[in-house]
Amino acid sequence: MALAIISPGRDVRLWIENFKELDPEIDIQVYPEITDPEKVEAVALWNHPKGMLSDFPNLKLICSMGAGVDHILSDNSIQKDIPITRIIDDKLTTSMTNYVVMGVLNYHRQINRYQEDQKNKVWDMSNPEIPVTVGIMGVGELGGDIAEKLQQLRFDVVGYGNTHKENMKYPYFFGDEIHKFLSKINILVCMLPLTPKTEGILNLNLFRKCNKNTYLVNVARGKHLVEEDLLEAIDEGYISGALLDVFQKEPLPEEHPFWNKNEITITPHIASVTNPKAAAPQIIENYHRIKKSQPFINQINPKRGY
Ligand SMILES: NC(=O)c1ccc[n+]([C@@H]2O[C@H](COP(=O)([O-])OP(=O)(O)OC[C@H]3O[C@@H](n4cnc5c(N)ncnc54)[C@H](O)[C@@H]3O)[C@@H](O)[C@H]2O)c1
Numbered sequence: 001m002a003l004a005i006i007s008p009g010r011d012v013r014l015w016i017e018n019f020k021e022l023d024p025e026i027d028i029q030v031y032p033e034i035t036d037p038e039k040v041e042a043v044a045l046w047n048h049p050k051g052m053l054s055d056f057p058n059l060k061l062i063c064s065m066g067a068g069v070d071h072i073l074s075d076n077s078i079q080k081d082i083p084i085t086r087i088i089d090d091k092l093t094t095s096m097t098n099y100v101v102m103g104v105l106n107y108h109r110q111i112n113r114y115q116e117d118q119k120n121k122v123w124d125m126s127n128p129e130i131p132v133t134v135g136i137m138g139v140g141e142l143g144g145d146i147a148e149k150l151q152q153l154r155f156d157v158v159g160y161g162n163t164h165k166e167n168m169k170y171p172y173f174f175g176d177e178i179h180k181f182l183s184k185i186n187i188l189v190c191m192l193p194l195t196p197k198t199e200g201i202l203n204l205n206l207f208r209k210c211n212k213n214t215y216l217v218n219v220a221r222g223k224h225l226v227e228e229d230l231l232e233a234i235d236e237g238y239i240s241g242a243l244l245d246v247f248q249k250e251p252l253p254e255e256h257p258f259w260n261k262n263e264i265t266i267t268p269h270i271a272s273v274t275n276p277k278a279a280a281p282q283i284i285e286n287y288h289r290i291k292k293s294q295p296f297i298n299q300i301n302p303k304r305g306y
């Protein structure tokens, strides 16, 4: 029995170290040096080469090394009955919440304006705060925590999801109520999983339903955003600017218009990077559950796509 790590281009030494600390006997095989594919019963994946899982005839478990599973489900060759798990972890959640809170505070307290003023030695005390109501699309593990922490900071929060939810601590809309949701907010945070239903959801049609000057924070996936539509929505005044951590193509190509757009702030997919020490125990626990035939933790529903 072996666990294969397939995460091309990333340094996986910390993952190996933590897996071995938790299970000193474990047989770990690391792509591309996988010597015994028939021994592999579980794989830990981050952006694996599509189609390669058919190399493992005894595969029983697929583990995402991050929160998202879109990188796995987009591989049409995977066997539909093999369980897929993902990472749910406090460190990942806190890191994401801190990033979004930073984006909201920077916008609310206009840090860009004061940086510009400082360059020009301008002392302007007028209108020091932009009033904000933050709308969060996708109030799951990450979006739910962002909402809670923003409320603790006394921000008004509105949630949007795809199912009815009871006892929400903030106004919540779902499904075709998107128009109502957008009408209440002036910061839009996308925290959705990437699925066939959410791909391209941040498009001109949606932006034109927003209040004028809505600020966008996209920390979910690049494919949620139709990038040319964002530029158009900024020109039309529906979107005042954006904080973007994820892009259609990563790394963002040098010639991309976002780099030189003053209204857009770019970070290189670092909003919340999985911490191997924090995430390894749940992968090892699931690996051991194969032998014990126990239900896996943090298993996703491939039909839903998250
Ligand atoms: N930028 C980063 O560094 C980074 C880090 C971690 C996660 N992510 C992204 O964040 C995503 C969300 O993570 P999570 O752990 O909160 O996921 P989650 O599954 O816990 O929550 C997703 C929420 O979105 C809702 N949802 C799904 N489809 C919807 C739809 N069509 N319309 C409205 N709501 C819908 C679900 O009901 C759920 O509440 C991940 O899938 C990943 O893509 C990005």
Ligand SMILES: O=C(O)[C@H](O)COP(=O)(O)O
Pocket (backbone or CB within 6 Å): 065, 066, 067, 068, 069, 269, 272, 273, 274
């Ligand atoms: O870099 C990572 O590990 C990821 O960004 C973490 O979460 P994700 O898998 O959902 O993006």
